Amino acid sequence: MIKKRVAIILAAGKGTRMRSRLTKVLHPLLGRPLLSYPMDASRGAGVDEVVAVVGHGGDDVKAAFEGAALSFATQSEQLGTAHAVLSAKELVGSAAGVALILSGDVPLIRPDTLSALLEAHQSSSRRVTLLSMVPDDPTGYGRLIYENGSLVGVVEERDANEKERELTEVNTGTYAVDLPWLWDALERIGRDNEQGEYYLTDIIGIAAKEGGAGAIKLKDNDEAMGVNDRVQLARAQMLMRERINGELMLSGVTFEDPSSAWVEPMVTIAPDVTIGSNVKLCGATKIGEGATIGQGSVITDSAIGEAAEIKPYSVILEAAVSPSAKIGPFAHLRPGARVGEEARVGNFVEVKNSILHKGVKASHLSYLGDSEIGEGTNIGAGTITCNYDGFNKFKTNIGQGAFIGSNSSLVAPVEIGDGATVGAGSIITSKVEAGALGVSRAKQRNIPGWKRPVKREG
Numbered sequence: 001m002i003k004k005r006v007a008i009i010l011a012a013g014k015g016t017r018m019r020s021r022l023t024k025v026l027h028p029l030l031g032r033p034l035l036s037y038p039m040d041a042s043r044g045a046g047v048d049e050v051v052a053v054v055g056h057g058g059d060d061v062k063a064a065f066e067g068a069a070l071s072f073a074t075q076s077e078q079l080g081t082a083h084a085v086l087s088a089k090e091l092v093g094s095a096a097g098v099a100l101i102l103s104g105d106v107p108l109i110r111p112d113t114l115s116a117l118l119e120a121h122q123s124s125s126r127r128v129t130l131l132s133m134v135p136d137d138p139t140g141y142g143r144l145i146y147e148n149g150s151l152v153g154v155v156e157e158r159d160a161n162e163k164e165r166e167l168t169e170v171n172t173g174t175y176a177v178d179l180p181w182l183w184d185a186l187e188r189i190g191r192d193n194e195q196g197e198y199y200l201t202d203i204i205g206i207a208a209k210e211g212g213a214g215a216i217k218l219k220d221n222d223e224a225m226g227v228n229d230r231v232q233l234a235r236a237q238m239l240m241r242e243r244i245n246g247e248l249m250l251s252g253v254t255f256e257d258p259s260s261a262w263v264e265p266m267v268t269i270a271p272d273v274t275i276g277s278n279v280k281l282c283g284a285t286k287i288g289e290g291a292t293i294g295q296g297s298v299i300t301d302s303a304i305g306e307a308a309e310i311k312p313y314s315v316i317l318e319a320a321v322s323p324s325a326k327i328g329p330f331a332h333l334r335p336g337a338r339v340g341e342e343a344r345v346g347n348f349v350e351v352k353n354s355i356l357h358k359g360v361k362a363s364h365l366s367y368l369g370d371s372e373i374g375e376g377t378n379i380g381a382g383t384i385t386c387n388y389d390g391f392n393k394f395k396t397n398i399g400q401g402a403f404i405g406s407n408s409s410l411v412a413p414v415e416i417g418d419g420a421t422v423g424a425g426s427i428i429t430s431k432v433e434a435g436a437l438g439v440s441r442a443k444q445r446n447i448p449g450w451k452r453p454v455k456r457e458g
């Protein structure tokens with residue numbers, strides 16, 4: 001029989017030390033709320049269901065995770081970790097299975113570690129298996145107590161005697177527990193301790209008498225690092241960056257300076273991509289094989305094609321760049337920009353909601369908004385699509401093989417046919433037919449022998 005595996009993530013605490021209006025588990029780590037990390041790690045370990053126990057800022061947490069595969073139990077008063085878990089009883093139900101219990105503020109826990117914990121638990125006859133570690137400094141953690149080699153309890157730092165405080169193996173706050181035994185055990189826990197709280201750790205003592213308790217040791221202690229303040233948040237983020245960038249390097253990505261590159265967890269990068277220093281890749285960005293991302297570029301929720309070249313300091317948001325296109329330096333692609341194969345968007349060019357077909361060149365100083373530009377067309381320096389009358393947005397359509405002279409204003413809605421030419425400096429307000437020249441600038445006149453004004457004496 002396959003038993004149900006449920007993750008219960010404790011996230012009702014206040015997070016006072018964050019000194020923030022924002023609930024602790026919503027603070028972003030590499031662009032994603034803290035809580036999403038233990039949630040994804042549990043999913044990665046194959047749990048069927050994830051329940052988050054929320055309290056402080058609970059409504060905000062629910063709103064932030066709307067639509068996610070996650071349900072919420074509310075603990076309105078924070079009476080301790082056992083009480084928190086018990087709040088999930090109704091949602092989880094009384095079916096047989098295993099509960100994986102973890103903290104919402106421990107973001108570095110790996111799916112493999114949780115799988116190993118579940119595995120170790122399910123291949124034993126124990127009631128509880130907890131994840132322990134031996135840190136450099138055990139201060140503040142609950143200590144594991146063994147008798148004749150068996151785990152018989154966990155004693156909190158504040159309740160421990162001097163001898164117990166010398167113990168070095170501690171509780172990480174991550175457990176695999178039999179269901180429905182858990183509920184019965186929790187209901188028998190009291191609050192007779194230094195903090196007057198219902199301690200989840202008391203299930204160890206109960207389990208020891210009713211089928212057994214045990215522990216497996218964490219290999220990389222950083223995984224259990226809790227985030228209680230913004231210094232720890234920054235440190236956890238740095239470790240997560242190291243982890244992500246390290247995995248990417250091993251998969252074939254070159255980083256010019258891995259310590260300064262920011263790659264968020266949902267980003268995917270193909271082999272033979274080169275990432276410059278201070279690059280930021282955010283959201284669901286995808287980078288194709290052999291692409292180059294130049295120094296200081298910021299790319300969010302965008303797709304960059306194979307062998308595309310993003311030159312330094314380009315900013316790209318919700319846009320798509322086709323293979324072998326060249327962008328930047330200092331280009332700005334905004335939502336809905338689609339740049340075709342081998343197209344070129346050069347310095348100080350802004351593109352929004354526009355399709356630039358294959359081989360289009362817009363090399364300098366332009367604004368292209370709400371437009372479609374046909375294959376091979378050349379957009380001269382300083383070309384502006386005047387798409388906005390202060391109220392409505394209009395479209396500019398430019399055909400294939402057209403040539404737009406420098407410093408032209410294309411007042412939308414307007415159409416420029418295939419192979420048409422627009423003279424430099426023109427203000428185009430009506431259609432230029434295919435193959436025609438549209439020019440609308442004042443005719444030049446020269447006045448011979450012109451005397452420049454001179455400075456008057458006295």
Ligand code: UD1
Pocket residue numbers: 010011012013014053075077078079080081082083084103104105140141142143154156170171172173198199200201226
């Ligand atoms: C807990 C363990 C301790 C372990 C340590 C690891 C207990 C009694 N002790 O102590 O053995 O070494 O974690 O970090 O469990 N929470 C709620 N509701 C509550 C209380 C807590 O949701 O009423 C949540 C917190 O938001 C947090 C987690 O549970 O995410 C752990 O609570 P915390 O108070 O930090 O426990 P510790 O004192 O660190």
Ligand code: CA
Pocket residue numbers: 226
């Ligand atoms: Ca804690």
